[in-house]
Structure formats: structure tokens, C-alpha cells
Amino acid sequence: MPLLISAGHATDAGTRPRNEDFVGMVTPGEPEVSTKGLLAAIADGVSGNEGGRQASEYTVRGLLTDYYATPDTWPVTQALERVLKAINSWVQQQGSIRPELSGMATTLTCVVVRGSFYYFAHVGDSRLYMLREGKLTKLSADHVWDRPEMQHVLTRAIGLDSRLAIDHGMGELREGDILLLATDGVWSALTEYDMTALLGDLAAGKLDAEATATALVAAALRAGSSDNASALALRIDALPQENLRDAVSASRQLPLPPKLKVGQSIDGYRVEAVLHASQATLVYRVIDLASQRPLVLKTLHPDRADDADERSAFAHEEWLAKRAVARFFAQVVTPAQKNYLYYLCTWHEGATIQQHLDSGKHFTVPDAIGHGTRLARAIGALHRRSILHRDIKPANIHLGADGELRVLDFGVAQSGLEEDVAARAPQAGTPSFLAPELFDGGQPSRQTDLYAAGVTLYQMLTRHYPYGEIEPFQRPRFGEPVPPSRYRPDLPLWLENVLLKAVARDPLLRFETAEELVLALERGASRPLAAPVATPLAKRDPLSLWRAIAAISIVVNLLLLYLLVLR
Template sequence: MPLIVTTGYQSVAGVRSRNEDFVGMVTPGEPELSSKGMILAVADGVSGSEGGREAAEYVVRGLLTDYYATPDTWEVTTALEKVVVAMNSWVQQQGSVRRELAGMATTLTTLVLRGRMYYSAHVGDTRCYLLRNGNLQKLTQDHVWDRPEMQHVLTRAIGLDSHLVIDHGMGELRAGDVFLLASDGVWAAISEYDLNDFLQQVSAQSLSPDLACTGLCEAAMKAGSQDNCSALVVRVNELPEGDLRDAITELHVLPVPPRMKPGQTLDGYVIDEVMHTSQTTLLYRVTDPVHHRKLVLKTLHPDRATDAQERSAFAHEAWLAKRVVARFFPQVITPEQRNYLYYLSTWHAGDSLQRRLDAGQHFTVPEAVVCGGKLVRAVGALHRRSILHRDIKPANVHLGDDDEIRILDLGVAQSGFDSKDSSPASNFNLAGTPSFLAPEQFQGEPPSRATDIYATGVTLYYLLTRHYPYGEVEPFQRPKFGEPVTPGRYRPDLPHWLENVLLKAVARDPQDRFETAEEFLLALERGAAHPLPAPSIKPLAQRDPLSLWRALAVISIVANLLLVYLLIAR
């Protein structure tokens, strides 16, 4: 589903003979809508020079055209910065070569809506407002002198100075958001209460954006506005699916919070405890005092604050976590405001399977089968969303007090694996825990559904036996895989049908494993009623052809040496 908005605008001269404001927007179709988004702008030519109108019109028209000519690989803020700075140079040049345009300048406020994000760029005293959930926010700051008698004198404008400083803003879009871009002829004449009233009606869809703009300009003129009046209103009706690029852009600009202690607060959330610390991330349990609930807050370790690759990987993880909406995963919570790099998810009482095992908990066969069925369902839910977890293990499987299994930690997960993946995690085939990595991954093969199924099988094998089917693998080790140890050797009470299911899941050859998580689940649910056949032992030529040829070579050498010896002995 694409981004769908409703827009409207109005620009009138008012009591003046000439309208020096200029309003414009571009609402493109695909693929530009997804790659560049839609752009809206309001400019107010600086009065006192003949070139005010020309500057406003040129800057808006040039911005709307040149923005779409910038490379798709540029960030939105980068594209806006380069285009507006170029416009500033042109306006200054025109003012210097044409005497009648000397001193030409204009304010500019522009808004880009792309994916699930908005971006603003601003110079001067035109304004951008956002109405969200009934609250009106001013997203821009006026660049005017702060002395009362000089509040209409600009300190920044396009064309005013060769060195232009642009204010940039960005944030997450939400359905129902209403934006207003307005010149000072509108906002200076009427109160924020009146602005809020018009935008509330647009939000409730009782007033169209077009009629709201007309009403705002008329209200400003009735209130005695002596300036040109321009307004542009846009209502966000529907949002597209979250875009990874936008998620990375958003989190790249946020600062990493310092290491927190229990009792401290971050964006209003109270830190209860440090749940986990690694070299790259920190995990806190926090309290949301507004909604009276416990949440989990995950952020980057402060030592990795300047690591661009770690920031991208963290943004990718947060994006994936938001996509997996199902009971098998903690659900991401969107904060009302986010001033630091982190994401929130639901907290659930219970513990990971690893911690339960470390605490001495013993899982009976029926308990393990139930847990296994839920875990396989969760893995299947990931695969249906084109996500590979790549690190399924007992430490990343949570068993809640509500008996629900939830998969944790998408830090090395890979998305879009049916096509060429561009996620940060896709560059590391051996990401994950060595003892749970499938044999083919040590040969350089990329991760796949089969490798996740293998890790799931090893997790269930370990849950029942506390051993690994091929022995423990140390980091940086390149193991050789023979035949897996049957789990009944460690756990004699295991039924044969369950042994066969586990051995198929952890088969060395990917073609001998379950093709899908659904097939794995079916085998667990059928159990003894429709048992799988025991895996057959393959001939050495199929299991390890290299070893076979080596053995034949050794035999051949020995035989030749023996023949040479016999010939010499004669």
C-alpha cells in the first residue's frame, strides 16, 4: 500500500497589490513516491526589494524540480541541503548582476513525506506545524531578531548571505497526522487556538484541506493581516509498510544514551534493571509510568555510538522487530517521543530456555514436544515474512509464565532472503552461535531456511539431552561433521519417533532435513501415529567423497610400494 494523503493550498495577496508568496507541491506516482517521496513548500519573498516575488517563485519551482533529479542514494536531508544551497547561490548572483533585483531574498519552509517518515528544511519565518492526537506542535523556529522592535527582521533567508544555515527536522509519520505550512501573513494574524481548530476539523475529516486553507487565509485577513496570506495543508490518510532505509535514516541521527542505572529515566521511562549487556547492545527492563506497564528497552552500547555499521545493524533489527507482529515475538511499542537511539518492546514474565536449563529445570518428553511445536511455529512465522533468524538457540527462546514461546534477538537476522539482501547482517554468513550453525555454513554456503531448521533441531536436541548432536563447536573452529549421535544415547526414555524427527532436523545434508518449518511441525504433531522412518546410513562415497578418494589414494600408494618391494626382492 502506498502513502496516501489529501492536500490543499491557498495563496492570496490580501491588502497588498502584489503577492510575494509562492506555494508548490509535487505528489508523484511510483517509483518516485517510494524512492523520493512527495514534497511541499511555501516561500515568502522578502519585501523591500523588487525581487522578492521572483526569489520565492524561483526557489520553490527549482526545489520541486531539482529535488527529484538528485541521486536516490542520497539521504533526503542531504538532497534538500544541496538543492537549497545551490538556490541560495543563484539568488545571490541574480541580485548582484541585476540592479533592480538587488537584495532579493526569500524565506522557505519545505516538507518531504516519504515512506513512514517526514523531513523538513527551513530558513526564515514561514512555519511548519504538525497536529497529532489533538496536539499542535510548531516544528520550525523563526529566524528573526529576538528584540521586540525587530521581530520582523530576518536573521536568515535564502539570498541574504553567501553562507546559508538550514534547519532540518525529521520524525515518524502516523496515520491521521495533519501538517500546515504557512507564511507569516497567516500565523502572525490568528492565534494557535484558531490554527488548531481548523486542523482539528481536517483531522476529523469534517473539513477538506482545500477549504481549511481558504478558511485560514480569510480568517487572517479578517483579523487584520497586512501581509500576503499562504497556507498549505496535508492530511496523512494511509501509510505504507515500514521502509528499512527510512528506519536507518531515523536512527542514524539519534544520539546513543549513556549507560543507565536503576532509578534513572530516559524519555520518561524509568529504568528498573539492566537485563543484559553485550559488547554491542544493552537491554533494560523499564516502567512506562503513563500506561503502567513493564517494557524492554534495547539500545547500542555507548562504546559503539560512532560505529556506522553497528547503527545500521541496530536500525535493521528494530525494523524487523516491528514487522513480526505475532504472538511468538515481543511486540514493538512506539514511544510518544524518542530523543535517543533505542526501541521498546513488550516485557513478559518468564525466562529463556537456557536460563531454565542452567537453573536445573528438567524438561519431560511431552513438555519438550509442546515447546518444540511452538518454537517451530514461530520459525515458520519468520520464514513466511521472508526473515531468517540465524541465531536460534535456547538463550534466544523465551518461555513465558503464560506457557508461550517467544523468539528473541533479531540482531543478526536477515530479511528478504528470496532476493539479494542488502541488510547489514547479510554480509556475515557465519553470524550466530557456532554449535548451532549448520554444517554447510562452515563451507561458505549462505544462510537459508534449512539452516534455521537445523538450529531449531539442535535447540530441541539440547533441550532434551544437554548435548549437541555433533559435539560442541568452539569459536573459529572448522569442525568436521560425521554422523550425529542419536539422542537416545543421552536420554534413553526418548521414543523412537522423536529421535527420528530430531535426527532429520539436524541432518548434515540440507536435502535430508525438513524442507519447511510446517513439515517439521507436522512430524512433531503426528508423533507416534505416523512416525518418520529412521534415517539411513549413507555409503562413505556419499557421506564424505573426499575421504573416500584419499583412502583409495593411500591404498593405491601402499599397493604400488608393495609391488616395487616384491620386484626388488626377486
């Protein structure tokens, strides 16, 4: 679904002789709405002469024009920063070369809505509010003196100083959210209760966006506002599915949380246990203090705060996890507020297959059939969403106390929906579960995921690997897989054939789809698979074959030479 927004604005000079406020908005079509987003801005000229109006109008018009001329590769915050600093220089210059415009300056508050996120830039005392589920939140901070008698005096504004400091912020949007941009002529005269009531009518559909903005300005003037009064209201009617670009952009804006200890809290979530700690990531079990719901919180290690590649990879992981909506996966939970880079997902009692193996659990043949069927269904669900997991192994397969099997960890997963679908790290994953072709530079595929699933089931039943354990950076040579019945004589022949087909050295001899593996496990002995045919040495290892032929040829030639000498 495309981005759908209802928007409306109103402005009035009030009791002033002229209106120095200026409001503007651009609602582009594709591809600009996807690459640059929708931009709305409001400004309040602060000069008492003609310069105030010129500063506000030029700033808004210049921003609306120049923002869309910036490169698409720039992050939203970078584009806004570059444009506003250039505008600031121009406004300052005009005030210095034209005496009638001396002291011209303006506040500015703007918001970009792109994908499912908002980004704002702000300087001065115009404001940005958000109404979500009936609660009004001020997103911007006023740049004024903190002394009561000087709260109308700005400390920052466009044109006020040659060095412009801009506040930036961003957040995730939800359908039904209301964004309000307002000058001080509106917000200083109305209470938050009044504004909440009027914006609530917009949220409920009792007023449209234009009528809401008009009602806000009229209410401010009735309440005694003597200043120019302007308002711009936006209602988020529909959001597109979050794209990877927005997810990566958002990851760059948020700081990493510090390393947390049990009992500490972050954004309303208290740490109950540290589940995993590595050089790159930290995983905690937390409690949502509002609902008392247990969740899992995953974030990057604080040492990776300046690593742009790690941040992008983490955002990519969260983006894929959000797409994996099925009972076979932990579900991503959207926090009420998010001030740090992390993501939340549901917590489930249970243990991974690896944890069960480490504790000495014995998996029976029926266990393997049941878990294997559900694992194949989970992999099929990912593949239908164009996601390759790339790290299927016992440590990433969770057996819940509720009887569900869940696939964990999308850290090295890959999606065909990305612009760059080529795998930059084809051997990402755990060596003993990597398909043979990946060691020869091949690309990840559905067959490589199914191969890893086959190795997982093989290890679950036998505690061995079909080709032996492979150490990191080892260059393995694959022969014929060891039949699992060598370690488990109780294994039925049909199940052995299924496992050997799943871990076949040649991708063409493996299961083509996850659904094919499900059928083989469900049919079992009623319609067994044929035993796999051993791969000829000429195809399995042609180099060794030719070396053997050469060696034999040399031996034969030496023998013939010896016989000739004896004559």
C-alpha cells in the same frame, strides 16, 4: 497500500500591494513517490521591493524541480541541503548584480513525505506544524532575534548570507496526521487554539484540505493580519508499509542515547534494569511513565555513533521486528516521541531456555514436544513473512510466564524482501547451531533455521550438541550425529528420529518446511518417522575416503614389493 494524501493551499496578499509569498507542491507517481517522496514548500519573500517575490518564487520552483533531479541514492536531507545551498548562492548573486533586487531574500519551509516518514528543511520564520490526535505541535524553530522589539528581524534566510545554515528534522507519520505549512501572516495572527480547531475539522472530515487552508488564511485576515497570508495543509489518509530504505534513512538522522543508568529517563521512559550490555548494543527494561507499562528498549552502544554499518544493521533489525506480528514474538511499540535511535518492544515475564538450563532445570519429553512444536510454528511464521532468523538457539527462545514461547533477537535476521538478498555474512549466528553447509560457503535458508531448531531441542534435552561444541573460527568436520538417546535413555525412538532428521548433515535429508516438523512432533508415535539412514563415507567425506584408499594402496604396494624382494 500506496501513500494517500489530501492537500490544499491558499494565499492572500492581505493589505499589502503585492503578495511575496509562494506555495508549491509536487505529487509524483511511481517510482518517484517511493524513491523521492512527495514535496511541499512554502516561502515568504522578505524584501520590500520586487526581489522578495522573485526570491520566494524562484526558491520554491527551483526546489521542486531540482530535488527530483538529485540521485536516488542520496538521503532526503542530503538532497535538500545540496539543492537549497545552490539556490541560496543564486539568490545572493542576483541581488548583487541587479540593483533593483538588492537585498532579495526569502524564508523557506519544506516537507518531504516518503513512505511512513516525514523530513523537513527550514530556514526563516515560516513554520511547520503537526496535528496528531488533537494536539498541535510546532516542528520548526523561528530564526529571528530573541529581543522582543526585533522578533520580526530574521537571522537566517535564503539569500541573506553566503553561508546557509538549514534546520533539518524528521519523524514517523501515522494515518490521520495533519501537516501545516504557514507563513507568519497566518500563524502570528491566530492562536494555537484557533489553528487546532480548524485543523481538527480537516482531521474529522468536516472540511477538505483546500477549504481548511482557505479558512486559516481568512481567519488570519479577520484577526487583523496585515501581512501576506499563506497556508498549505496536508492530511495523511493512508501510509504504505515502511520499507527498509526509509528505516535506514531515519537511523542516520537520530543521535544515540547516552549509556543509561537505573532511574534515568529518556523520551518519557524510565530505566528499571539493564538487561544486556555488549560492545555493540544495550538493552534496558523501562517503564512508560505515562501508562506505567513495562517495555524493553534496545539501542546501540554510544561508541557506535559514527558507525554507519552498525546504524544500518540496527535499523534493519527494527524493520524486521516490526514485520514479525504474531504471538510468537515481542511486538514493537511506537513511541509518542522519539528523539534518539532506539526501538521499543513489549516486555514479558519469564526466562529463556538457556537461562532455564543454566539454573539446572530438567526438561521432560513432554516439555520438549510442546516447546518444539511452538518453536517450529514460530519459525514457520517468520518464513511465511520471508524472514530467516539465522540465530535460533536456547538464548533466543523465551518461555513466558503467560505460557507463550517467543523468539527473540532479529540482529542477524535476513529477509528476501530486501533489494540485496544475498547474505553478506553467511556464518552470522552461533557456531554450534550453524548448519554444516554454512561452513562451506553455503547461503542461509529455511533448512538452516530448522537445523538450528533441531540443535536447540537436542541441547534442551541432553545438554550436549549433536556434533559436539564448535568454537568460533573453528573449521569443523561433520560425521554422523550422536543419537540423543546416548545421553537420554528415556527418549522415545520416534522423538530421536525427529531430532536426527532435523540435524541431518545433508540439507536434503532434513525437514523441508517448519510445518513438516510440526506434523512430525504432533503425530509422534502414532505415525513415527523412519530411522535415518547413515550417510556413506563416500558422500559424507569423499576426501577422507580417497585418502584412506590411497593409504591402503600404498601399504598393499609396499607389501607386494617386499614379497617380490624375498623371492
